[in-house]
Amino acid sequence: MRSAQVEKNASKVLKAIFGFILFFLIGSLLGTFVFLIFFWFRPAQVIVPDVAGMSVDRAKQILQNAGLKVGQIHGEGLVQFTVPQEKSRVRKGRTVNLFCEEPRRLTVPNLVGAPRETAEVILQSMGFKVRIAQMPFKGADGRVMGIYPPVGTELKKGEEVSILIDVGEPGRD
Incomplete structure (x- = not known):
């Protein structure tokens, strides 16, 4: 057993x-x-092209031609570097983020005495946001009486500039 x-x-x-x-x-x-x-x-791999010193549009075109996607774009102006770095071997279709130089500083122009419409067009074409303040004053109607920040101040594109507009004599209807 x-x-x-x-x-x-x-x-x-x-x-x-x-x-x-x-x-x-x-x-x-x-x-x-x-x-x-x-x-x-x-998956196929590609090498990230060097796009430093190029405009954002040109860099996008080169990256897309290499089989890569463009992700976030930080800053304005010419491209300084990318993440992932240039010459890195990455999978085809990978997203590449662009880092650009800081936006240039723009100088507030002297528009005192200019018509309101002209001042607005000039400031907006420079890239500033325009804020209008109106005040009755003795003098020509619709002209710029003052500007803030003061003439000659350096601002970034997209910052606000206020203009004070003469709307005619006080108490006159």
């Missing part, structure tokens, strides 16, 4: 060992197959 039990236990151990070896071989073959497929069919 004892030898029948020992035979059964030995048979179970052999089946367990055989099962382990079978699963190990199948797993190894599958792992090798997946590994080889990954290297045979891995």
Whole structure:
């Protein structure tokens, strides 16, 4: 009786060992197959072109021609650097962020005495936001009486410039 039990236990151990070896071989073959497929069919890679010193539009065109997407654009002006860096090897279709030089400073022009419409057009074409303040005053109607920040101040594009406009004599209807 004892030898029948020992035979059964030995048979179970052999089946367990055989099962382990079978699963190990199948797993190894599958792992090798997946590994080889990954290297045979891995995504195409490209090198990030050097677009430093170029305009944003030109840099976008070059990056798109290289098979890359343009992501965020930080700042204005010419491109200073990219993330990921130029000459980096990346997957085709990767997003590249552009970092540009700081916006140039613009000088507030002297528009005192100019007609309101002319002053607005000039300031807006320079890239300033225009805020109008009106005040009755003795003098020619619709002319710029003052400007803030003062003439000659340097501002970034998009900052606000207020102009004080003469709307005619006080108390006159």
